Amino acid sequence: MKLSIASAPFIRPTMQVSWVMRQVLLALVPAILINTLFFGPGVILNILLACLVAVSCEAIALKLRDRPIVATLNDSSALLAGVLLGLAMPPLSPWWLTALGAAFALIVAKHLYGGLGYNPFNPAMAGYAALLTSFPSLMKQWPTPGAELPGVGDTLHHFIFGRLMDNRLIDLISSATVLDHTKSQLALHYTWSELSGETLYGMLGGAGWQWVALAYLAGGLYLLAVRIIDWRIPTTVLAALATLALFFHLVDSDHYPGPIFHLFSGAAMIGAFFIATDPVSAATTPKGRLIYGASIGILIYLIRTFGGYPDGVAFAVLILNAAVPVIDRHTQPRVYGHDRN
Amino acid sequence: MSIIEQVHQRFRGGLALPKHKELTRGKPILEAPIPPELIIPLRQHVGESAAVTVHVGQYVRRGEQIGRATDFLSAAVHASSSGRIIAIEDRVTPHPSGRKEPCVVIATDGEDASQGLPPWPNFHSLEHSTLRNRLRQCGVVGLGGAAFPTAAKLTYSPRRSIHTLILNAVECEPYLTCDESLLLERPQEILNGLEIMRHILQVPTAVIAIGENMSASLASLKEAIDAFSSQHVRIVVVPSLYPAGSEHQLVQMITGQEVPSGGLPSDLGVVTQNVATAAAVYRAVILGEPLTSRVVTITGQGITQPHNLRVRIGTPIQYLLDFCGGAVGSNHLVIMGGPMMGFALPNVASPVVKATNCLLMPGADELPGRGAAQPCIRCGFCVDACPVGLLPQQLYWHARANDLEAVQEHHLFDCIECGCCATVCPSQIPLVQYYRQAKREVAVHEQRREQATLARERYEHRLTRLGQQADTNLSQLTRLAASALDSPGDDFDFSADELQTAEITVKQAAIQAALDRVQAKKQATLSSPANDGNDGESS
Numbered sequence: 074m075k076l077s078i079a080s081a082p083f084i085r086p087t088m089q090v091s092w093v094m095r096q097v098l099l100a101l102v103p104a105i106l107i108n109t110l111f112f113g114p115g116v117i118l119n120i121l122l123a124c125l126v127a128v129s130c131e132a133i134a135l136k137l138r139d140r141p142i143v144a145t146l147n148d149s150s151a152l153l154a155g156v157l158l159g160l161a162m163p164p165l166s167p168w169w170l171t172a173l174g175a176a177f178a179l180i181v182a183k184h185l186y187g188g189l190g191y192n193p194f195n196p197a198m199a200g201y202a203a204l205l206t207s208f209p210s211l212m213k214q215w216p217t218p219g220a221e222l223p224g225v226g227d228t229l230h231h232f233i234f235g236r237l238m239d240n241r242l243i244d245l246i247s248s249a250t251v252l253d254h255t256k257s258q259l260a261l262h263y264t265w266s267e268l269s270g271e272t273l274y275g276m277l278g279g280a281g282w283q284w285v286a287l288a289y290l291a292g293g294l295y296l297l298a299v300r301i302i303d304w305r306i307p308t309t310v311l312a313a314l315a316t317l318a319l320f321f322h323l324v325d326s327d328h329y330p331g332p333i334f335h336l337f338s339g340a341a342m343i344g345a346f347f348i349a350t351d352p353v354s355a356a357t358t359p360k361g362r363l364i365y366g367a368s369i370g371i372l373i374y375l376i377r378t379f380g381g382y383p384d385g386v387a388f389a390v391l392i393l394n395a396a397v398p399v400i401d402r403h404t405q406p407r408v409y410g411h412d413r414n
Numbered sequence: 415m416s417i418i419e420q421v422h423q424r425f426r427g428g429l430a431l432p433k434h435k436e437l438t439r440g441k442p443i444l445e446a447p448i449p450p451e452l453i454i455p456l457r458q459h460v461g462e463s464a465a466v467t468v469h470v471g472q473y474v475r476r477g478e479q480i481g482r483a484t485d486f487l488s489a490a491v492h493a494s495s496s497g498r499i500i501a502i503e504d505r506v507t508p509h510p511s512g513r514k515e516p517c518v519v520i521a522t523d524g525e526d527a528s529q530g531l532p533p534w535p536n537f538h539s540l541e542h543s544t545l546r547n548r549l550r551q552c553g554v555v556g557l558g559g560a561a562f563p564t565a566a567k568l569t570y571s572p573r574r575s576i577h578t579l580i581l582n583a584v585e586c587e588p589y590l591t592c593d594e595s596l597l598l599e600r601p602q603e604i605l606n607g608l609e610i611m612r613h614i615l616q617v618p619t620a621v622i623a624i625g626e627n628m629s630a631s632l633a634s635l636k637e638a639i640d641a642f643s644s645q646h647v648r649i650v651v652v653p654s655l656y657p658a659g660s661e662h663q664l665v666q667m668i669t670g671q672e673v674p675s676g677g678l679p680s681d682l683g684v685v686t687q688n689v690a691t692a693a694a695v696y697r698a699v700i701l702g703e704p705l706t707s708r709v710v711t712i713t714g715q716g717i718t719q720p721h722n723l724r725v726r727i728g729t730p731i732q733y734l735l736d737f738c739g740g741a742v743g744s745n746h747l748v749i750m751g752g753p754m755m756g757f758a759l760p761n762v763a764s765p766v767v768k769a770t771n772c773l774l775m776p777g778a779d780e781l782p783g784r785g786a787a788q789p790c791i792r793c794g795f796c797v798d799a800c801p802v803g804l805l806p807q808q809l810y811w812h813a814r815a816n817d818l819e820a821v822q823e824h825h826l827f828d829c830i831e832c833g834c835c836a837t838v839c840p841s842q843i844p845l846v847q848y849y850r851q852a853k854r855e856v857a858v859h860e861q862r863r864e865q866a867t868l869a870r871e872r873y874e875h876r877l878t879r880l881g882q883q884a885d886t887n888l889s890q891l892t893r894l895a896a897s898a899l900d901s902p903g904d905d906f907d908f909s910a911d912e913l914q915t916a917e918i919t920v921k922q923a924a925i926q927a928a929l930d931r932v933q934a935k936k937q938a939t940l941s942s943p944a945n946d947g948n949d950g951e952s953s
Contacts, residue, residue, distance in 0.1 A: 079747065079783050080758070080844055080846070080847050081751075081753070081754060081755055081756055081757060082753060082833030082836050082846065083749060083753040083783065084588070084781060085781070085782050085784055087838075088840045089785075089841075089842065090788050090840045093791075093840050148788060150791075189791060190788075190791050303794065303798075352792045352794065353791050353792050355792070357792050357793075357794040357807060358794075359797065362794075406805070408802055409425075409426075409666070409672050409675075409801070410662070410672045410674050410676075410677070411825070411828070
């Protein structure tokens, strides 16, 4: 009898990388729908293009690096990076902007560092940050929620040619995001109570934005329920952000919006549940994850409030990505049979 | 009277695995027939091999010693049926590498004539050392899988008093029901064995640890304890979580203390024994029967009739599989031990040994095995699963980079190889394999370093010796010179300068002579490859 040889343990893992990635994609579906509802068909267009470029770049990189192409693409991680970047992009972007971001994410941030598992920085955020620093004005044009949505024709025209049909100005249908608006208005000494009555603001956060945030929250809770993400990172990101916001709001409620506004505006929710929790670039020790998450939350608040950008999720995550090796090293759990120190 | 308690403390991590015990659960223990040939390895335990005490052609009975224990960490081996010894030679043993080891091969005669030792029903009046010797003579070793000689485990130093004896009835590996079936059928034997061990260790109470999913065994035990009217046994129900039956985790749950890293439970005053071992202790002492058989679970969807069998040590595994109706389909994976910590047998001609608790033949889709490993995505599932508190993904990273210092900083040697990390790894990385390999590399590295230190010390000694030799020569010369000076009438006369020159010359000559000897030695070694170059500092 010919015997086969394998090594213990013989029980096959129930969760596999591709399954994990697809669950995350599934958890993003509500947010994709809500985003499209409030910001128009450009959202879908961005996601499709970012995915196409991401997957193509991954395939090319794998080919050049002489790695298995189909098996690796099958892990769906490039697809996920594409979707996340697509969601982060302003819905009215010229095609080359999104394509450039996706290419940067996959080639520079992911494959130049060795591909899945070896990239110190979150690829989608690295791509986003590269665009944000290189093309700041293009990255600010968001359709105004509640105002007239850009139609399919306008979106496609802008996507391809970088302008609306009939040479209309893009300012007709877009404006600064609610975080951007808040920041600039507060700097002009308007008070928070004056601002929050405007149509840009909803009950929780920015109008429209708050529903998107809720959709990310729902997806995040699903990921927690199926135990794909650990509670530590999202909880500490949101708790640190909310605590700082609450503190400043209590000290001076005219100049500092409260915690609810911060949680439900901008990229706080997608950041907490989908970006900071990216396993490859996040801290892995239990204690390290608390420190990592809390630091991201603090940085988001500091950048939003005192920094040069209206939102700070991408930079906060990237900065903490760089700190991960140090955090992990100094937060090793106590091993059985060893003293506490 | 028995008290049923819950655990003192839970261990971290662990997995709630599918148990798959229903294939053999509650099935009676059947006696496996006597095979035509028994292959009995001389080393079936941790420690020194037994020394063979029989010769080819000799007739032996069941229970007759064929190999004697050679030292403290050794155990005797016995013929497990009667017959004639047809060979004493190297045969394939159940080992992951399928290596050959010295075995006594018996052609059985089917008579099963037996020869035992005098029964000692009144063990209470016997000395502890006498009882331990009996266990060593009877070849009793830990039957939970580790095969550590039981007598050695029941030896305590006066410095370290033992206060807790834990009987491990947890059997947390999936599929295994050999201990459970003993608990159901022979609880009296187990309790008697436990009582003997309690007597040897002079421990006031023994704790029986049992899994929370083992209600039938629990009922059987309770009934036996009531009948036994023992005041000295309590039962602790442990959570049905893998690896609850691992020694360190069990000690933690029951005592609330952790075995110090690199130490033994006895450092905390705790000794653990397995239920099957307790039954073997009973047979050895009270019935005078050496360990010649054990219960083996033969299970999996790949075997026609799963069973719990009482098997004679030395029975070829192929023979047992045939007895159970043979393999189903074309799946040919035979795992010795459970699916978490067992190993794939390279050869079914190898025999059942004392450590064989289970033979698992999975069906075609039962244990599909891992696919190709993907890169680690640092998800940390392994960190949550590790019962020891290691960072398996960091260990993997450093093990792969062959960074022997970093793996030790990450506590590689605290890894118990339970397999939890690899079982949850979404990248299907065979993590345990990497850790085993890294452990081996560290061991090899340490060995090399020791050899290097030894060589350096030898070299330094040699230099000192040469120096001493030179000094001796010099003093001889000085003596000579002095005696010359002291003899008036002789024509010798040395000035101080002349004396000094002579001194230097002699010293140089001594050193040169030594160097020449070394050179000669070297050439001799080089020119004759047969010479193993075994230093030669004896000159």
